[in-house]
Amino acid sequence: xxxxxxxxxxxxxxxxxxxxxxxxxxxxPRSSYDVIIVGGGGHGLGxxxxxxxxxxxxxxxxxxxxxxxxxNTGRNTTIIRSNYLYEESMDIYEHSLKLWEGxxxxxxxxxxxxxxxxxxxxxxxxxxxxxKRHINANRLYGIDNEWLTPEQAKAFVPVLDIAKTARYPIxxxxxxxxxxxxxxxxxxxxxxxxASDRGVHIIQNCEVTGIxxxxxxxxxxxxxSRGFIGAKKVGVSAAGHSSVVMEMAGVRVPLHSNPLQALVxxxxxxxxxxVVMSNTVHAYISQSDKGELVIGxxxxxxxxxxxxxxxxxxxxTLDAICELFPMFRRVKMxxxxxxxxxxxxxxxxxxxxxxxxxxxxxxxxxxxxxxATPGSANLFAHLIAKGEPHRLAAGLNLDRFRTGRLIDxxxxxxxxx
Amino acid sequence: xxxxxCPYCEEDRSELEFRWAGEAHIARPENIAAISDEEFAExxxxxNNEKGxxxxxxxxxxxCGRFFNAARDTVSDRFxxxxxxxxxxxxxPETGASEKTVxxxxxxEGDAR
Numbered sequence: 001x002x003x004x005x006x007x008x009x010x011x012x013x014x015x016x017x018x019x020x021x022x023x024x025x026x027x028x029p030r031s032s033y034d035v036i037i038v039g040g041g042g043h044g045l046g047x048x049x050x051x052x053x054x055x056x057x058x059x060x061x062x063x064x065x066x067x068x069x070x071x072n073t074g075r076n077t078t079i080i081r082s083n084y085l086y087e088e089s090m091d092i093y094e095h096s097l098k099l100w101e102g103x104x105x106x107x108x109x110x111x112x113x114x115x116x117x118x119x120x121x122x123x124x125x126x127x128x129x130x131x132k133r134h135i136n137a138n139r140l141y142g143i144d145n146e147w148l149t150p151e152q153a154k155a156f157v158p159v160l161d162i163a164k165t166a167r168y169p170i171x172x173x174x175x176x177x178x179x180x181x182x183x184x185x186x187x188x189x190x191x192x193x194x195a196s197d198r199g200v201h202i203i204q205n206c207e208v209t210g211i212x213x214x215x216x217x218x219x220x221x222x223x224x225s226r227g228f229i230g231a232k233k234v235g236v237s238a239a240g241h242s243s244v245v246m247e248m249a250g251v252r253v254p255l256h257s258n259p260l261q262a263l264v265x266x267x268x269x270x271x272x273x274x275v276v277m278s279n280t281v282h283a284y285i286s287q288s289d290k291g292e293l294v295i296g297x298x299x300x301x302x303x304x305x306x307x308x309x310x311x312x313x314x315x316x317t318l319d320a321i322c323e324l325f326p327m328f329r330r331v332k333m334x335x336x337x338x339x340x341x342x343x344x345x346x347x348x349x350x351x352x353x354x355x356x357x358x359x360x361x362x363x364x365x366x367x368x369x370x371x372a373t374p375g376s377a378n379l380f381a382h383l384i385a386k387g388e389p390h391r392l393a394a395g396l397n398l399d400r401f402r403t404g405r406l407i408d409x410x411x412x413x414x415x416x417x
Numbered sequence: 418x419x420x421x422x423c424p425y426c427e428e429d430r431s432e433l434e435f436r437w438a439g440e441a442h443i444a445r446p447e448n449i450a451a452i453s454d455e456e457f458a459e460x461x462x463x464x465n466n467e468k469g470x471x472x473x474x475x476x477x478x479x480x481c482g483r484f485f486n487a488a489r490d491t492v493s494d495r496f497x498x499x500x501x502x503x504x505x506x507x508x509x510p511e512t513g514a515s516e517k518t519v520x521x522x523x524x525x526e527g528d529a530r
Contacts, residue, residue, distance in 0.1 A: 254462035
């Protein structure tokens with residue numbers, strides 16, 4: 001793999017940009033691998049990368065039904081933060097945030113991580129108490145988070161309406177300065193390129209149709225639309241389709257798949273300096289480097305795999321955006337789409353071993369998996385390589401729904417969870 | 418937005434009037450204190466989350482207020498049929514014919530248990 005650098009850009013500029021090579025290869029699948037990862041999104045590709053980089057396991061295939069990053073990795077609103085309430089959550093999201101900080105250098109790929117700050121608006125006494133509890137919990141755990149008065153919030157985001165007569169008055173805000181955004185496609189592509197360079201096979205347009213198990217119940221490999229591929233270890237990282245894939249191995253998981261929508265506006269000049277979220281009125285917004293306002297809406301109430309979603313969900317969010325930022329009322333929305341999120345009963349992810357020997361699962365990231373991509377991938381690789389979870393992910397096991405040791409982030413979660 | 422047929426009101430109404438209420442036909446164990454942790458997890462948390470035909474409960478919360486069941490395709494989001502709470506799981510009609518009407522929910526409640 002040729003390294004990307006300013007010299008490479010200069011060299012190619014002189015040669016008419018004819019020397020760029022494909023970022024990853026698309027080899028024919030082997031008959032078997034040491035590890036198969038089902039799902040070529042950020043989490044799956046990242047896990048393959050870290051398996052190769054940190055655990056020396058390079059005989060790995062990532063099998064993707066569609067194209068890389070075409071699922072939730074390419075459909076989210078790219079928000080990154082780690083200001084969660086419980087230690088299990090803070091552990092993995094902060095691990096992730098630290099990896100984000102060095103990810104572009106690590107992958108030699110510009111993921112455009114931008115720690116521009118994530119601000120959560122408080123509208124009432126309950127919000128204020130809840131956010132301050134979060135801030136205190138975060139700071140005690142070594143994670144940055146601070147309280148802002150309405151005036152300080154306005155100074156940070158000048159377009160914010162803090163008038164006392166506003167439809168949704170603001171009595172303060174929580175700000176995580178290290179939070180921000182990254183470029184979603186670049187994350188998938190960067191991991192794919194770096195993994196492919198280390199020998200990982202990336203197999204796109206190949207659907208897993210079954211999981212073959214041996215006489216002892218152990219995993220033997222996966223049936224795919226391109227034939228059987230053997231592996232003693234299979235990691236499932238299939239996001240909204242995790243229930244479907246796990247069912248192939250006879251494992252039921254406590255998930256609901258719901259559409260979650262987002263939309264972007266026409267491109268504007270730089271106007272919006274950070275990410276602003278309002279949990280109470282259900283809106284979140286940032287501005288991409290292309291200038292589009294990126295707006296996240298909510299999930300539909302019912303199970304669905306349709307990748308669309310109801311119109312009333314996005315109009316509800318836009319109503320709130322227009323009240324909070326009156327100047328955006330005349331902005332035209334350009335595109336809208338949906339992704340299928342896999343939600344657990346306690347709104348915390350599941351990463352761990354399963355009752356099937358050799359089968360590992362990484363799912364339940366729900367509406368907030370993007371921010372966790374590097375951390376989740378890194379710890380999932382550890383899980384697959386060692387056969388047992390890393391200390392930072394130990395609490396996220398599937399068994400917690402039997403033992404009752406839930407991680408109840410639901411009540412505390414923000415909108416863009 | 419979905420258009421949902423309430424089998425009690427006997428008319429199609431907008432999704433805004435309804436609340437999704439989870440998978441249908443999950444029977445609460447008779448003596449819940451006696452079941453094992455595995456059985457409780459199965460009853461309380463584990464769900465089919467089907468891709469395709471699913472049976473689910475809805476509540477016409479801003480209408481008659483009653484719970485009912487629905488068969489829906491989770492890929493197209495199309496409702497195949499809705500039927501009253503307490504009725505056993507219905508075969509999905511091939512041609513979209515509506516279910517046989519019953520007189521009251523109370524009349525069939527006993528059978529469903």
